[in-house]
Amino acid sequence: MDFLIAGVGGQGVILASDILAEVGLEAGYEVKKSDVLGMSQRGGSVVSQVRLAEVVHSPLIPRGEAGYLIGLEKLEAARWAEYLIPGALVLVDRTSIPPPSVSLGQAPYPSDGEIEKILRERTENIYMLDARGMAEGLGSTRASNVLLLGYLSHFLPIAEALWQECIARSVPARYREVNQRAFAKGRLEAANLERRER
Amino acid sequence: MAVAAAYPGTPSTEILESLARYPGVYAEWSPNEKVALEVAMGASYGGVRAMAAMKHVGLNVAADPFFAASVTGVRGGLVVVSADDPGLHSSQNEQDNRHYARFAKVPLLEPSDSQEAYELVKLAFQMSEDFDTPVLLRSTTRVSHAKSAVEYDDETSIPPRKPGFRRDFAKFVMIPAYARRRHPLMEERLVKLAAFTEEFPYNRIIWGERDYGIVSSGIAYHYAREAFPQASFLKLTLSYPLPEKLVRQSASQVGKLLVVEELDPFLEEGIRAMGLPVSGKALFPIVGELDVEKVREGGARIGLSSPSSPLPVSGIKELPARPPVLCPGCPHRGLYAVLKRMGFFRRRDGAGEALPPGQLIATGDIGCYTLGVLPPLEALDTCACMGASIGQAMGLAKAGLPNPIVAVIGDSTFLHSGLTGLLDTAYNQGRLTVIILDNRTTAMTGHQHHPGTGVTLQGLRTRAADPASLAQAMGIEMVRVVGAFDLEELEGALRECLEHQGPAVLVVRSPCILLDRSYGEALSVQEGSCVACGLCLALGCPALYRDAEGGVHISPTLCVGVGCGLCLQICPREAIIVPGEGE
Numbered sequence: 001m002d003f004l005i006a007g008v009g010g011q012g013v014i015l016a017s018d019i020l021a022e023v024g025l026e027a028g029y030e031v032k033k034s035d036v037l038g039m040s041q042r043g044g045s046v047v048s049q050v051r052l053a054e055v056v057h058s059p060l061i062p063r064g065e066a067g068y069l070i071g072l073e074k075l076e077a078a079r080w081a082e083y084l085i086p087g088a089l090v091l092v093d094r095t096s097i098p099p100p101s102v103s104l105g106q107a108p109y110p111s112d113g114e115i116e117k118i119l120r121e122r123t124e125n126i127y128m129l130d131a132r133g134m135a136e137g138l139g140s141t142r143a144s145n146v147l148l149l150g151y152l153s154h155f156l157p158i159a160e161a162l163w164q165e166c167i168a169r170s171v172p173a174r175y176r177e178v179n180q181r182a183f184a185k186g187r188l189e190a191a192n193l194e195r196r197e198r
Numbered sequence: 199m200a201v202a203a204a205y206p207g208t209p210s211t212e213i214l215e216s217l218a219r220y221p222g223v224y225a226e227w228s229p230n231e232k233v234a235l236e237v238a239m240g241a242s243y244g245g246v247r248a249m250a251a252m253k254h255v256g257l258n259v260a261a262d263p264f265f266a267a268s269v270t271g272v273r274g275g276l277v278v279v280s281a282d283d284p285g286l287h288s289s290q291n292e293q294d295n296r297h298y299a300r301f302a303k304v305p306l307l308e309p310s311d312s313q314e315a316y317e318l319v320k321l322a323f324q325m326s327e328d329f330d331t332p333v334l335l336r337s338t339t340r341v342s343h344a345k346s347a348v349e350y351d352d353e354t355s356i357p358p359r360k361p362g363f364r365r366d367f368a369k370f371v372m373i374p375a376y377a378r379r380r381h382p383l384m385e386e387r388l389v390k391l392a393a394f395t396e397e398f399p400y401n402r403i404i405w406g407e408r409d410y411g412i413v414s415s416g417i418a419y420h421y422a423r424e425a426f427p428q429a430s431f432l433k434l435t436l437s438y439p440l441p442e443k444l445v446r447q448s449a450s451q452v453g454k455l456l457v458v459e460e461l462d463p464f465l466e467e468g469i470r471a472m473g474l475p476v477s478g479k480a481l482f483p484i485v486g487e488l489d490v491e492k493v494r495e496g497g498a499r500i501g502l503s504s505p506s507s508p509l510p511v512s513g514i515k516e517l518p519a520r521p522p523v524l525c526p527g528c529p530h531r532g533l534y535a536v537l538k539r540m541g542f543f544r545r546r547d548g549a550g551e552a553l554p555p556g557q558l559i560a561t562g563d564i565g566c567y568t569l570g571v572l573p574p575l576e577a578l579d580t581c582a583c584m585g586a587s588i589g590q591a592m593g594l595a596k597a598g599l600p601n602p603i604v605a606v607i608g609d610s611t612f613l614h615s616g617l618t619g620l621l622d623t624a625y626n627q628g629r630l631t632v633i634i635l636d637n638r639t640t641a642m643t644g645h646q647h648h649p650g651t652g653v654t655l656q657g658l659r660t661r662a663a664d665p666a667s668l669a670q671a672m673g674i675e676m677v678r679v680v681g682a683f684d685l686e687e688l689e690g691a692l693r694e695c696l697e698h699q700g701p702a703v704l705v706v707r708s709p710c711i712l713l714d715r716s717y718g719e720a721l722s723v724q725e726g727s728c729v730a731c732g733l734c735l736a737l738g739c740p741a742l743y744r745d746a747e748g749g750v751h752i753s754p755t756l757c758v759g760v761g762c763g764l765c766l767q768i769c770p771r772e773a774i775i776v777p778g779e780g781e
Contacts, residue, residue: 008520009522018345021345025347030346030347031345031346031347032311032344032345032346033344033345033346034340034343034344034345035343035344036287036343042522042523042524042525042566042569042642043520043522043523043525043740044520044521044522044523045519045520056346057420057421057423057424057490058417058420058421058424058489058490059311059340059344059346059417059420060340060421060489060490062424062489062490062491062494062506063491063506063507063508064506064507064508064509075517075518075520076520078513078514078517079514079517081511081514082508082510082511082514098743099518099519099520099521100520100521100523100572100573100574100738100740101518101519102518102743102744103735103740103742103743103744104573104574104732104735104744105732105735105744105748107518108746109518110517110518114513117513118511118512118513118514118517121511121512121513122511
């Protein structure tokens with residue numbers, strides 16, 4: 001299983017992928033993950049790649065092979081569309097953070113329609129969500145990353161307890177509760193949504 | 199290991215941050231990589247195990263002691279870690295530091311994942327002591343900044359070496375007479391290492407189909423295994439000196455040797471020098487990072503794999519890019535606004551022409567502030583290597599140009615290798631201004647301490663070196679210290695420095711906004727007064743943006759408030775409001 005988590009520096013991409021990697025290890029997979037750090041931390045694009053399998057060689061996912069994409073920001077999600085395998089599961093927070101050229105009025109921020117069109121060239125399995133808003137309702141907009149993990153978890157064959165355990169280990173004590181609630185909320189939302197769709 | 203030293207640099211920084219937490223390890227941020235390696239050398243001479251870690255270009259700075267350590271050899275094991283950055287994720291070049299191993303005649307280890315990195319460090323120390331040599335352990339970004347599971351041993355199973363200095367002039371004092379005697383020992387050492395590498399268990403053959411034998415090392419090995427799952431492999435881990443017998447053994451049993459390696463044809467040339475037919479760079483790119491796709495593509499050209507490139511998705515290239523930017527509230531931003539007011543002017547139609555007199559030239563250096571070259575700030579002329587801004591400014595000043603010249607350098611970079619450059623401007627009297635952006639930390643690599651912060655890597659309070667006092671001690675008469683957010687004051691101080699007939703130093707001092715999170719309430723734009731002229735947007739602050747209708751706004755979540763207030767000072771219409779101050 002190959003996962004991409006994309007967002008903007010400071011949004012919690014790395015924490016989310018750390019948790020996912022921990023969960024994978026605990027569930028018995030070989031896990032490799034690769035982050036881009038350094039210059040990108042200063043508000044630039046950030047992506048983390050996580051691979052779970054019996055044997056993992058490359059820590060980088062080849063284009064066209066990622067089965068899962070979590071976008072903490074819409075534009076950043078679209079940027080990675082080429083990496084998706086046909087039919088991949090895409091979870092995107094509706095948050096938009098304008099890059100410099102947009103702030104300066106030199107380029108338009110792509111519309112929701114344009115973003116979905118790009119993603120739809122690979123998959124129809126796209127969920128545009130208000131993760132940030134839901135996390136805010138729980139007490140912290142910053143927990144949107146973990147809320148999306150909760151959402152993702154509904155589609156993976158890994159027990160909820162394992163996720164909650166890894167979140168507890170990875171998040172500082174004072175943010176633990178809000179993150180655990182965010183995870184549970186995301187997981188529940190995914191179940192409800194799927195039920196409605198049926 | 200007892201002593202570890204480094205200067206932060208992506209992707210090597212985390213090594214010392216981790217070692218600093220190990221009981222029994224003395225770990226320090228050194229002012230630069232040269233000092234770090236000298237500290238590690240000294241500890242090794244003192245009988246204990248020592249490591250110096252750095253990014254690839256750091257080894258250029260430390261090249262002098264690196265070669266010297268190869269000549270003297272060691273007492274306690276000495277391991278030098280070079281974290282290379284193919285693809286330049288956060289570097290000024292993508293040099294292949296494996297060449298340093300051959301150049302300095304020391305053994306080279308190339309881990310391909312976290313587990314190997316862990317195991318090889320232990321072996322590296324043993325090799326260093328057994329062969330009386332420093333060992334170069336070379337990693338790359340996708341090993342350094344990748345994570346994979348590690349099974350670890352009980353660390354206490356290795357008894358620490360007892361410190362003790364055994365005097366030996368002929369080994370440690372490299373006057374020509376003694377150094378001459380060491381060279382044949384270095385050559386003998388390479389011969390012994392060449393035999394050792396044949397038996398080294400991490401150099402191994404994995405048999406598969408025999409049309410091609412793939413020779414690979416480091417992360418490239420994993421790309422190649424994934425790209426060619428059926429092929430035979432010679433995985434090299436102790437890759438200099440090359441295990442010639444092992445290479446010949448693989449060559450004799452496969453159709454043709456194929457080298458898959460990132461960057462330079464280091465293994466390929468070594469194998470070709472054995473007289474064996476081999477290909478590598480004819481199929482796989484020499485530029486940039488490799489990945490599974492690029493390796494498959496190369497293999498597809500000789501029928502070893504089918505190219506995997508999926509259909510492109512249209513519209514991605516047209517998406518607006520998101521380059522890194524200076525943070526909202528960054529203390530570097532104001533300087534660039536002032537440089538522009540003082541005559542740093544970029545004419546878009548004037549490419550190729552010499553700058554007219556009076557226009558400012560600004561040499562740059564390495565740190566977050568290098569982002570000042572990107573739009574909309576665009577106010578830096580150079581960036582080469584650590585500390586270079588000052589020497590370059592001196593050269594420009596002495597070249598006889600009609601332009602005022604400033605060098606822009608951060609506090610950590612200044613203490614790393616700006617000191618000697620500044621000494622040159624004082625000694626040889628350069629007419630230039632060195633602007634030290636003193637944000638009290640090494641921000642770019644993640645806020646490490648340095649000799650100017652007053653705290654060590656392991657958290658001890660210590661003396662803090664003060665850039666202004668250092669400049670004065672060197673004999674610079676014009677030294678000004680100002681805060682970073684009062685544009686008028688900043689401009690006045692810079693004007694004074696530029697008018698001074700000799701070398702001048704301007705220290706712009708405000709802590710990095712990410713360290714000092716005492717944010718105020720966000721500013722806002724008063725809609726009636728704002729004419730959307732966009733002068734504030736030219737500050738390149740992520741908190742300021744234009745909406746689809748052209749109106750200018752301030753993001754309430756990103757703005758740090760009146761503590762920064764640059765837009766407030768720039769706005770000619772007084773259209774930016776401080777909360778609580780009425781309308």
